[in-house]
Amino acid sequence: VTSGRLPGAPDRRDRIVAHVDLDCFYAACERLREPALRGEPVVVGMGYEPGSDAGAVATASYEARAHGVESAQAITEALELLPRVADDPNGPAAHYRPVDMEYYESVAAEVKAVLHDAAKTVREVSVDEAYLDVTDRTDWSVAEGFGRYLRDRVEREVGLTASVGLAPTMSAAKVASDHDKPDGLVVVEPGEVREFLADLPVEAVHGVGPVRASELAQMGVETAGDLAVADPSALSSAFGERGPELRRRARGEDDREVTPRGRPKSLSRESALPDPEPGAAAVDRVRGLATAVAGRADREGAAYRTVGVKAVEPPFEVNTRERSLPGPVADADLVESVATDLFAEFHDRRVRKVGVRLSNLAFPDGEQSALGEWTGAEPGDGDGETDRTPGFAPDGRQTKLSEY
DNA sequence: TCTGGGGTCCTAGGACCC
DNA sequence: TCTGGGGTCCTAGGACCC
Numbered sequence A: 001v002t003s004g005r006l007p008g009a010p011d012r013r014d015r016i017v018a019h020v021d022l023d024c025f026y027a028a029c030e031r032l033r034e035p036a037l038r039g040e041p042v043v044v045g046m047g048y049e050p051g052s053d054a055g056a057v058a059t060a061s062y063e064a065r066a067h068g069v070e071s072a073q074a075i076t077e078a079l080e081l082l083p084r085v086a087d088d089p090n091g092p093a094a095h096y097r098p099v100d101m102e103y104y105e106s107v108a109a110e111v112k113a114v115l116h117d118a119a120k121t122v123r124e125v126s127v128d129e130a131y132l133d134v135t136d137r138t139d140w141s142v143a144e145g146f147g148r149y150l151r152d153r154v155e156r157e158v159g160l161t162a163s164v165g166l167a168p169t170m171s172a173a174k175v176a177s178d179h180d181k182p183d184g185l186v187v188v189e190p191g192e193v194r195e196f197l198a199d200l201p202v203e204a205v206h207g208v209g210p211v212r213a214s215e216l217a218q219m220g221v222e223t224a225g226d227l228a229v230a231d232p233s234a235l236s237s238a239f240g241e242r243g244p245e246l247r248r249r250a251r252g253e254d255d256r257e258v259t260p261r262g263r264p265k266s267l268s269r270e271s272a273l274p275d276p277e278p279g280a281a282a283v284d285r286v287r288g289l290a291t292a293v294a295g296r297a298d299r300e301g302a303a304y305r306t307v308g309v310k311a312v313e314p315p316f317e318v319n320t321r322e323r324s325l326p327g328p329v330a331d332a333d334l335v336e337s338v339a340t341d342l343f344a345e346f347h348d349r350r351v352r353k354v355g356v357r358l359s360n361l362a363f364p365d366g367e368q369s370a371l372g373e374w375t376g377a378e379p380g381d382g383d384g385e386t387d388r389t390p391g392f393a394p395d396g397r398q399t400k401l402s403e404y
Numbered sequence B, C: 001t002c003t004g005g006g007g008t009c010c011t012a013g014g015a016c017c018c
Helices: A025-033 A075-081 A101-118 A140-157 A170-178 A193-198 A210-218 A224-228 A232-239 A242-250 A280-299 A332-346 A370-375
Strands: A017-022 A042-046 A056-060 A095-098 A121-126 A129-133 A162-167 A185-187 A266-272 A304-313 A317-329 A353-359
Touching: A017 A101, A017 A140, A017 A170, A025 A042, A025 A056, A025 A101, A042 A075, A056 A075, A101 A121, A101 A129, A101 A140, A129 A170, A140 A162, A140 A185, A162 A170, A170 A185, A170 A193, A193 A224, A210 A232, A224 A242, A232 A242, A266 A280, A266 A304, A280 A304, A280 A332, A280 A353, A304 A332, A317 A332, A332 A353
Parallel strands: A042 A095, A162 A185
Antiparallel strands: A017 A129, A017 A162, A042 A056, A121 A129, A266 A353, A304 A317, A304 A353
């Protein structure tokens, strides 16, 4: 069975994949530049400003987690569990810091440099997480030593601890790195994957969140081992195409290759409104977000064919509206006018959060992102994207589309 | 416990085409 | 008159991930 393997493509049957996950990354960064925070509870909040109680927890250090603080929690709630040090110097208290993405990205760049040096192929999943194909850098007999080497280098050269998982597939490597954090190192050799996963809760499988987990529980599926032997047709009818895919993951079957990440498919900005009242404030915010996201697209060299808005009504009803243009454009004024137009139906509704999104992106001057474009596209992922904007005429794109 | 911001992928119905 | 099947694109929503 050739399984559609390209001629000359490497045999993917026995890869060694490493997953590297930086521990409590935002909090660790804060400690990097403020060593006095070491060993102290640290809470990093998004949408948080010093002294305020707005926002939500992005990352909490383990010392803060010990008191029940967890990510996605409202800052108000975290403050009840752990007040600010300034407010309660004697009892248990935490250091609160606002998210500073720019700084975190600069730290992440140092880590990524180490990873790229240690592996041929690196897929950066997020600011604090990456997959490495290290097949040609190590061997199963010494994989643990290689994992230690990775961890030690990140620690020595950047000053952060990481959790590392090594396994023959991406999904197993991910579960492995999750298994023993922080500062963890777990190696799962080929042939051990199924057994390693068997007793873990289904939520450990990438792609199973709260909704699917509870649906699975109703089917009597509670562990990854249960999922591995669950009735495929029942999974299909409950989860569509995703069902069999999740089952394969639970069985340790995953033939995705580690490839560098391609270009983004969408760009967006969103922000919460302090006061969900109908009126001009929300529209102003939409305008601001439109300008901001268009500016970002510009910096990234992206043109876009679809503009969308998001309006979240209390308690948490998400509405989206979008409009596609005849061809790709790069025009901030147009983004603003389309976005405000799409948002018009929410003018007299209470809205707690708004967003603006650009999609159907095209990168006219891009280097076609060499490999990323085609190896990055999994079979079945082909949406004809490139076919729809053939030869993207650099002059044609600037057509004024004010009527939209 | 009333929930931040930035993404990806999948589904489903309708328009439209052959 | 309404009988088929196949395909793409657009839009809205939902689950999930970090």
